[in-house]
Amino acid sequence: MNCDEFVELVTDFLDGSLSEEDEQRFVGHLAECSKCELYLDQFRQTIATTGELTPESISDDARGLLLTAFRDWRRS
Amino acid sequence: MAGVLEMPPDDVLVQQLRDGDERTFALVLDSWSGGMLRVAMSFVSTRDSAEEAVQDTWLAVIKGIGDFEGRSSLKTWVYRILVNTAKARGTKESRTVPFGDLLAEEEGPTVDPARFRGRGEPYAGHWAVGQEPRPWHFPEDHVLRGEVRGVIEDAIDGLPPRLRTVITLRDVEGYGSEEVCSLLEISPGNQRVLLHRARALLRGKLETYLSGAHEGAIGRGQA
Numbered sequence: 565m566n567c568d569e570f571v572e573l574v575t576d577f578l579d580g581s582l583s584e585e586d587e588q589r590f591v592g593h594l595a596e597c598s599k600c601e602l603y604l605d606q607f608r609q610t611i612a613t614t615g616e617l618t619p620e621s622i623s624d625d626a627r628g629l630l631l632t633a634f635r636d637w638r639r640s
Numbered sequence: 641m642a643g644v645l646e647m648p649p650d651d652v653l654v655q656q657l658r659d660g661d662e663r664t665f666a667l668v669l670d671s672w673s674g675g676m677l678r679v680a681m682s683f684v685s686t687r688d689s690a691e692e693a694v695q696d697t698w699l700a701v702i703k704g705i706g707d708f709e710g711r712s713s714l715k716t717w718v719y720r721i722l723v724n725t726a727k728a729r730g731t732k733e734s735r736t737v738p739f740g741d742l743l744a745e746e747e748g749p750t751v752d753p754a755r756f757r758g759r760g761e762p763y764a765g766h767w768a769v770g771q772e773p774r775p776w777h778f779p780e781d782h783v784l785r786g787e788v789r790g791v792i793e794d795a796i797d798g799l800p801p802r803l804r805t806v807i808t809l810r811d812v813e814g815y816g817s818e819e820v821c822s823l824l825e826i827s828p829g830n831q832r833v834l835l836h837r838a839r840a841l842l843r844g845k846l847e848t849y850l851s852g853a854h855e856g857a858i859g860r861g862q863a
Contacts, residue, residue: 566756566765566766567756567765567766567767568749568751568753568756568765568766569765571749571750571751571840572749572750572751572836574836574839575832575835575836575839576832576836579817579832581817581828581832597766599767599772599773600767602772603773606773606843606847607839607840607843609778609846610792610839610842610843610846611839613788613846614792614796614807614811614812614839614842615811615812615814616789617789617792617793617796617812618674621670621673621674621677622673622674622677622691622694622695626691626694626695627669627670627673629695630665630669630695630698630699630702631662631665631666631669633698633699633702634662634665634702635660635662637660637703638660638662
């Protein structure tokens with residue numbers, strides 16, 4: 565496997581969706597190429613950091629309106 | 641994943657919502673609305689419209705919680721309502737994002753081919769000299785880590801809508817591949833192509849940012 569093929573298969577590899585043969589080729593390349601090992605590592609760090617995002621939220625007005633709607637629904 | 645506070649299990653959550661427990665409603669509202677806003681942005685043209693889609697979704701959840709049958713998780717049920725609501729809005733605004741087929745610009749290499757040795761050169765297809773992934777140092781410092789998250793946030797906002805939707809669901813919200821495919825009506829293969837492209841773009845932004853971070857730190861020190 566070449567590096568330019570490796571970099572395109574990272575998500576398939578992480579999702580466990582490579583064929584057995586491709587997975588062996590992928591891991592074989594990983595063991596031999598420190599640059600691609602770094603690429604995979606950076607890919608993982610990118611995914612982990614994306615998972616740390618605190619989503620922005622709706623406005624206070626909208627929040628207040630929805631809490632009121634919930635309260636009214638409970639009374640009705 | 642983001643926004644996970646002490647969230648009770650689904651059956652407890654649903655019962656408390658049905659009982660009209662306001663604190664529980666506030667908890668799910670605050671935990672999920674941000675992610676919902678991002679997903680809605682993929683289907684509509686303005687932030688206001690996305691916010692209205694999120695509001696409409698919650699109103700539908702309030703009215704419909706009695707009918708929730710528990711065949712999916714509560715959050716997935718809420719997200720289904722959101723996707724349908726936002727899609728309907730997007731259609732009215734003539735801004736639909738059908739996910740069935742890939743667009744031409746979504747295929748092709750995700751790393752600039754110029755970074756690899758060309759055909760005919762020795763070691764063709766391997767990283768070219770000086771073009772390898774640049775090592776980066778991930779900051780430990782709380783504030784600097786926050787800046788890195790800011791870079792990712794901006795990069796996600798700048799993604800084309802379909803890429804943004806898939807990476808938001810998978811990597812920000814933490815949904816699995818199957819749920820995303822069923823929410824968006826997309827094949828697993830195409831979903832992975834979009835996700836991979838989005839991740840590769842974010843990695844590229846971090847590479848640029850983190851390998852230049854030293855100068856940034858000095859700049860901040862002087863300011």
